[in-house]
Amino acid sequence: MIARGSLVTLPRPLAPRATVIARGSLVVLAGLAVLVRIASLADPTQAGEADHVVSVHALDRLGTDPGGASILALLQLGVYTTVTGAFGRHETGLAAVREPVVLAAVAVAVGIWWMARRMGLSRWTAGAAVGLTAVSPLAVTAQIGVRPENLAAMWAVAALVLLWTPHRHRRLAPDLWATLFLVVAVLTAPIALALVPTAAYLVWRRRRRRLSLMVGSLFALGVGLGWTSTDLSSASAPGLSEWLGLDPVLAAAGVFASVGALFSFRLRPLAMGVIALLAVAATSDQLGGSAAVLAVPFVALLLVGAVECGVMHRARVGRHALVYPHRKPTVALAATTAVATLVVWVF
Numbered sequence: 001m002i003a004r005g006s007l008v009t010l011p012r013p014l015a016p017r018a019t020v021i022a023r024g025s026l027v028v029l030a031g032l033a034v035l036v037r038i039a040s041l042a043d044p045t046q047a048g049e050a051d052h053v054v055s056v057h058a059l060d061r062l063g064t065d066p067g068g069a070s071i072l073a074l075l076q077l078g079v080y081t082t083v084t085g086a087f088g089r090h091e092t093g094l095a096a097v098r099e100p101v102v103l104a105a106v107a108v109a110v111g112i113w114w115m116a117r118r119m120g121l122s123r124w125t126a127g128a129a130v131g132l133t134a135v136s137p138l139a140v141t142a143q144i145g146v147r148p149e150n151l152a153a154m155w156a157v158a159a160l161v162l163l164w165t166p167h168r169h170r171r172l173a174p175d176l177w178a179t180l181f182l183v184v185a186v187l188t189a190p191i192a193l194a195l196v197p198t199a200a201y202l203v204w205r206r207r208r209r210r211l212s213l214m215v216g217s218l219f220a221l222g223v224g225l226g227w228t229s230t231d232l233s234s235a236s237a238p239g240l241s242e243w244l245g246l247d248p249v250l251a252a253a254g255v256f257a258s259v260g261a262l263f264s265f266r267l268r269p270l271a272m273g274v275i276a277l278l279a280v281a282a283t284s285d286q287l288g289g290s291a292a293v294l295a296v297p298f299v300a301l302l303l304v305g306a307v308e309c310g311v312m313h314r315a316r317v318g319r320h321a322l323v324y325p326h327r328k329p330t331v332a333l334a335a336t337t338a339v340a341t342l343v344v345w346v347f
Contacts, residue, residue, distance in 0.1 A: 111157035198273030
């Protein structure tokens, strides 16, 4: 018997089994991404990495900024190597500076999972996006490189996750944090400006004029105040053809998926920013490699998202019957792409 007036503590409801499995899968995939990238720390130096490593080492040992990249990017790397003693734990300076970049790549993978869920995609699709980013040779090679774009991707993903909401009205704090993160992303790597259309569209479609003006003004003010600390002339990365050679099938499929995503309400905001990045990658010799690096995780998400949208798209036939007209061709195309991709990876 329970005495009248006594407090009863009810047990907390257990998380649904599907949620537990999904979160466990995310942990496994994030761990896989860490292991693959740690195994690649000793890979040969990529174009532009040596200058960034020298700059970070000078900042770590001498406390001076020798230039060569955006100051904010160097500060992020320098603070990590100083606090953790990365240069003392690794045999080479390259591996020491690659360590925080690997952690940023893992943060991007987790952020991609949350972004997929915010977009309304299934847990399976979110997991597929993380898995693709974790093991693709293009993603691995691009994301272990010491370059500002890999740090900017972490901040940009955080900003877009916060902005992606189905609610028109909510607390102001997430929008303010998202604006701050987007400013940090742009000041870390100016090529992140290509993702501003995605953020702007996410805010605009909520139909809140004052919020749009406030967020836009704060973003412009933040970027304007910090723009002098950026360095576009230092953007250096392997050319677009070198990136495409690492994973040509997946890269081509990602381009087509990004264009097709413009016709999906769920995927359209992200597709706008990714297409802007791809346009820069295809037309600019100086910024093309940097744009390709930043686009990699977002292209992976659009690719698997486009497959889900194609499989789940419904159309009405007559008054009552619902059919899935795109399911069979989408499955066939996705299976063909997967087989061709595995062939390229293995051979």
